[in-house]
Amino acid sequence: MKSLQARVTVLATVATALLVGLAGMLMLVSQRAEIAMQTADSSRVHYMCSSTRCVPLQPYATAATPGVLVRYASTEVRPALSLWPFGDSAATRSQQVGEGPRRDEDEARAIASRAQEQLDSATLALLAVLASITTLVSVTVLAATSRVLRPVETMRAEVAEINEHNLTRRVPVPSSDNEIARLAATLNETLDRMHRTVEDTRRFVADASHELRSPLAALRAELEIALSHPYLADWPTVVKSALEDAERLQELTTDLLLLARLDADALDKQDTVDLTAVVRREVSRRAAVTLEADDQVLVPGRRAQLSRLLGNLLDNAERHAGTEVVVRLRGGETATLEVIDDGPGIPEADRERVFDRFTRLDEARTRAAGGAGLGLAIARRIATRHHGTLDATDAEGFRGIRFVATIPTGIPQPRKATALGQQRLGDEVWQFLNGSIVPAHGHIPEPRPVPEPELDWALIFGEHQPVHA
The missing domain is CATH 3.30.565.10 (Histidine kinase-like ATPase, C-terminal domain)
Incomplete structure (x- = not known):
């Protein structure tokens, strides 16, 4: 995965999924506890019991006393709810807790099944919300990175077209004052320095060639004239003049070599x-x-x-x-x-x-x-x-x-x-x-x-x- 846009999008998606998943897990655990508590509260039945039998107590209803000595007891169904929403809710286990008479098993199983169905619905709804949030974040990050990196891609394409024969092209600088704009400005400044360096080098080579050509042409002319009339030439004067031209060439090449060393070497x-x-x-x-x-x-x-x-x-x-x-x-x-x-x-x-x-x-x-x-x-x-x-x-x-x-x-x-x-x-x-x-x-x-x-x-x-x- 070489694309920076894809890397940023995947990283943002994974990070969002982890954070949203953790938050969703905490919400589901809280929801399970709440549904289990509501189920236990709704399934609780209170009894008035004597030594022989128990009479259920109904709200706002009169109950016959089963005996002289009575006691109060209750029974509730506590389901064992699962966070996995794709299981069989009818197979949800439950436990009856209390000192009162036990409820019918089919009735207890039905209470636990309804509680599991309620938790499954809440879980699926929460998963849908979390998936929507993750997808929305991914699309937003993808669009944002595409918009942010578009000027960078434009600069890359522009720099790819620059070569040694066309150093006058520059990358476009975005109007916004941000890191991308500063990068473009710095890149243009670097291209300006490179352009000046290349132009200085070209001018230096041309000037050096011109300076070297003058003494070489004079030296060659003097020697050719002397050789064309060897018996008429004043050879000591010819040699002296040639030596002066050679010394001038030596001084010039020494200076050129020194300049090259000064430009190339670092003073470390x-x-x-x-x-x-x-x-x-x-x-x-x-x-x-x-x-x-x-x-x-x-x-x-x-x-x-x-x-x-x-x-x-x-x-x-x-x-x-x-x-x-x-x-x-x-x-x-x-x-x-x-x-x-x-x-x-x-x-x-x-x-x-x-x-x-x-x-x-x-x-x-x-x-x-x-x-x-x-x-x-x-x-x-x-x-x-x-x-x-x-x-x-x-x-x-x-x-x-x-x-x-x-x-x-x-x-x-x-x-x-x-x-x-x-x-x-x-x-x-x-x-x-x-x-x-x-x-x-x-x-x-x-x-x-x-x-x-x-x-x-x-x-x-x-x-x-x-x-x-």
Whole structure:
């Protein structure tokens, strides 16, 4: 029995039958006792007895005294009634109780038979009433469940018609404000999320194909031109250009693989990360970056991903900054990480769009400085995976933009801000020589170029690193 309607109807019918049957049984037992008592009362005969004979007493009639010394006695018929209404009432047994003379057996049997017939009639009438009540309940439950489940069946049929080629259809929402209506609304919300996810995936695949095609086409054109004129080609220049295209392809595929992992994996394995140490380590690799950070801001998460979040924000800030980039870290119940630059800024209408994948504003569309438009998308995805947020707001005191990332900690932490830009000159020189930071003062020599950091294979591939030939 797979139908929910049939199950509910059968369950309601059985429950009603049990309850009604129990009530009917109690009523029949009470009715039997009442009929037996009425039969005994109606069959009772009172006698005035002497030592030799008994004279029956009749209501409102004069009776002759049978002797000088008399006593009063009575006799009644008590039938043994059965609750089974389909038996032979003539075979009903009875018992005569009392000190008076016994009644004739045929007369006693007739009294018991009439009492049994009366009980059988009452039993059959009660059974008919109980059967009618049970049937009425069954029909009512069947009609009610059919009416209640009709919208569910409509929703099921509508969802069955939805496929990957038609995700715009939605289930009808009943006008009544009940559980079925809320189910339909929730189902439509789920379908909306699925639709957006599928559309994002399709757009992501199309954008990724477009981004991969451009460097591949450039690489192929360069090699084909060089091969068509092998004696005229400047092979070192050709190889260098091909290597740049290959590096761009490698960076793009690495970002795509990271996005795929961030979308697929759940952040179930977390460590306690000292976000201050992560920020200082990342800032130490950059030039002309001012850091203001609280000491020992602890957050739950993965160190490599948090480092990647800040690295992407700093890459974006350095790409657009005029002269200054400021990083601020504040602790508390929520860790707040700010990256501020004094560049041209982002129009307010585009501040949410910049976090979409492959989104590049007009100023960033050049091949040399534009990138693939995945850095901010990866940064926001990492912040979201750490149950935080990442938004772009106005930069207070700056002409550029401020990116604010918040990550919940749940641990109240002391605020001991230290600004590296305000430390002593000797500390700056020592940190410069040590490679921690690069101060932007004219009397300190410019630092040597920092080598490109190696790819964090643990972040991309997990525990399994790629095998190099």
